[in-house]
Every structure is written in C-alpha cells, then in structure tokens.
Amino acid sequence: MKIDPDNKADLSAQIAEAIRDAIVSGQLIVDERLPSEAELADHFAVSRPTVREALKRLAAQSLIRTQRGAFGGAFVNRLSYPEAYGQQITTATLLLSMNAISFDVACEARYALERACTPLAALRRTPDTLATMRAEIHRQGQPGLTDESFCASDVAFHRALVDSAGNPVLSYQLAGAVEAMQPLMNMITFTARSREAIVGFHTRIADALSSSDAEAAQTALTELEAYTLTLGRDVMAARAPK
C-alpha cells in the first residue's frame, strides 16, 4: 500500500484510493483486517480524522465494514448481491433522474435487456417464479389499487421475469434497469383500460414462459414495450403542451 508523493488533491481521497487499489488488486483479501486507524495515520503520515474520512469513503461503497471494540477495526467486505443490487439501483435511478433521459430511451433499454432474459427464462423458469408472476398479475387486476401500487407490482412482475432466467449476474445487471424506470413509470396515470391491457400482456408473457415458448414471450414483451411507449408519450405530451 504505497504512499502519496506531492499530489495536492485531498489526502483522504488519495488514501481511500490507495486502500481501494489494494483491495481490488487482491493485496487485501475478503475479511482481512486493515491496520487500525492509528496505524494507518502513522503509515500515511496524516492525522486520524483524515484516515477516518478515507475509511468512510470506502464504507460508503461497501468496500469495508467497521466493528467497534477490542479486536475490532475495518475489514474488507465481501460485496454481497443485495448490496450490489442496491448500489446498482441508486446509481441508475440518479443517472436517469439527473440527466433528462427521455422516456423513450430508458424504455428501449429496459425492454431490450428484458428480452435478453426471455430465452433463458423460458428454459429455466421455476414454479416459484411463475407463481410470483401470477400473483402480481392477480394483484394488478384488483380494482382499488393506487397507481403507485400498480407500478410497484409491475416492477415486481418484471423482476420475477428477470429472475426466471436463473442467472444471478443477469439479475444483478437488470435490477438497475427495471427499478430505475419506476420513477418514470410513476408519472403515468393508469386508466382502467390501460391496466387491463397491461395485465393482458403480462398474462401472455407468463403463459409463454409456462409453455417454454421464448418466441411468444419476446413478441408479447415487444408489444408491451410499444404500448408502454404510447402511454409515456401521452404523459410527456400532456406535460409539455403548447
């Protein structure tokens, strides 16, 4: 873990980077304990608050975890799937909300990625994931549902679809794409008719996966994409009239 010469950037950022490099390069392995804050301060010739700021940076990225008490300290953290999901989702959500991404572009990306899952999902869907999809479809048909709950159920349905592919890396990658769309979808007011149409598409997708018909599932997804696009465009048109 090397030192920092006469770089004039923030010391805490430099130190964080040095430790991060040590982790990604394998010099520090999972569950290994880092030197104590005092030792790190000594090693880098800085004060303890500066070291602490560096460690907090790493903690924010789930690269380390800290434990108080004797024989506590900072440990290299095994990045778990849930943590990775979470980071993926917040990053994707922020990227979309802060960069004026058009509904069309986000929608296209999302459905393209979901279509990538259907061949695998048709092969590997389990009774479990199918049941989840059916349950969400049923919920989406309930009359009293708010738009937000409908959206949340929509997300749950699509996550089940993605998980059906039985590939955790794929699930991780798509978590951001699916979840980050929710704020955009939440702007849509779902009429009884549009809900009915969406439930219809969902049913077709679930049926196709049940019978392992990847092609039918893709077709239904593509039609759902086109339909979602028209809904989104209506909202955008209503938002920016004139």
Next chain:
Amino acid sequence: MKIDPDNKADLSAQIAEAIRDAIVSGQLIVDERLPSEAELADHFAVSRPTVREALKRLAAQSLIRTQRGAFGGAFVNRLSYPEAYGQQITTATLLLSMNAISFDVACEARYALERACTPLAALRRTPDTLATMRAEIHRQGQPGLTDESFCASDVAFHRALVDSAGNPVLSYQLAGAVEAMQPLMNMITFTARSREAIVGFHTRIADALSSSDAEAAQTALTELEAYTLTLGRDVMAARAPK
C-alpha cells in the same frame, strides 16, 4: 432534512442518509449548495468532523462535490455518464471477483446482454462505431500482441458493439457486464489458433452489422459465446486438476 431520533447507529451514516434522501427526493436539486459544514453540524447537533465524515460518504458516491474557499462548499453533483460507468464497472468487477462467480454464469450473462443490443446496433450502427470495431479486429490480428492487450482490445470491440446500439442507457448498463469479464478473460492464454477463431467471429459480427443483418450478428455472437465457454472451461479444468 429531518433529524435523527435516538437511533444508535453511526451518526455520520445517519446524516449521510438524511442528506442523500433529500437529494434523491428532489428537496436538493443539482448544483444547489448545501449548508456549510458548521451549519450542518449545528443543524444536526453534532461536531464538524462527524459532518465531514458524512459528506465524504456522499462524495464517494459522486452525490456531491466540494469546493474550497469563500462561497465554496458542498454542491449537489450531477451524476455524469462517465462517473456512472466507473461505479458500475468497479461494483460489477468486485461482485464477480469476490463471490466465486463461475465463468459460465458470467459469460452467459454477458452474451445474453450483448445479444440484446444487436437488433438496435444493426439499425443504428454508424461509420464511426464500425471503424472502431474494424480497427480493434485489425489489432487483434497483430502477431506480437500480449494476452492482456488482446483482452483489452476484445473489451474495446465489444464496447463498440454495445455503443453501436446508440442508446446511452444501454451502454451504461452493459459497461459493467463487459468490463467486469476482463479479469476472468485475462486468465485465458490465447493461442494463435484461438485468436484466429475469435477474430473470425468478430469479423462476422462486424460484417453482419455493416449489412444491417441483426440475425447473422446474433448467430455469430452465440457461436462466439460457445467458443469462449470452451476456452474458459479449459482454463478452469487446468486450474483445478485432480
């Protein structure tokens, strides 16, 4: 921006969360200046170092940037694509390296995602992205190339393929999938024969995109996936003999 009651978790983590919530919920908008550290310390009734640790957590996630001097301070940062790419890549790389993901699973996810891009790429590929792909193919044919350089060029080729789809959100999502594979691919020793085979697949893909033949591109990608899989399996078999 609300306070924290009698939660006994780290104060800096709680404060970071409070500010993050304010950002994602839109209470704080892009380029808006946060209160000074002293004011935040006062507001949350903690000391300045504690506030600073919270701010460093947010800075590590590119949620804020800081500026020194009078009228400096912490500002809500617009998450740019390059930053998002970077986070995506480091997270995906760590997830793969720390969780004993099998080569097969990672490979499957990557090619499934890339296949999702081909229909769009066939429609929208530009002379620019095609030229990049051709250039990388040419480089991959050079004799003196090290295995690492070959890998890097392979990544560049696939990124060009993804970028051909002309959808920045899709490019962002796939950055992790493509780049995170590189450490795994780097374990492979590419013989002259395997390089020739890979260049052949790449050429077929580029040709297919040139002539807007999405189906041919998908077929070539699928065959490349199968071929990569055999290479990876050979390495894994050699690694864990007995």
Next chain:
DNA sequence: TACATTTAAATGTCTGACAATTTAAACGCA
C-alpha cells in the same frame, strides 16, 4: 468448571485550533 469482573484495544465523537484556498469587497491610483 462456570460465572462475574477487570482490562485493553479499537472505533465513535467532541473541542479547538490552524492552514490553504477562493471570492468579494475595499482600497489606491491614474
């Protein structure tokens, strides 16, 4: 042995100070 107590090591937090940096305002000068 089993349980309670002590102790030591580490992180979490606070206080107060100074350094470095940057901008706006004040000032001086033609």
Next chain:
DNA sequence: TGCGTTTAAATTGTCAGACATTTAAATGTA
C-alpha cells in the same frame, strides 16, 4: 470614473489531543 491591487472574510482541509463507548479477551472467584 475606471481599473488593478490588496485585504478581508468565508469555507473546506488538516491536525492534535482528549474522552466516550463498545467489545472481547484475560483474570479472578466461588
């Protein structure tokens, strides 16, 4: 007045030292 220079103020970056809190090992005791 107009413009360049200086000064002052605000803010983050860093440091030193201290105390509080937590945790597990070591120790003592019945």
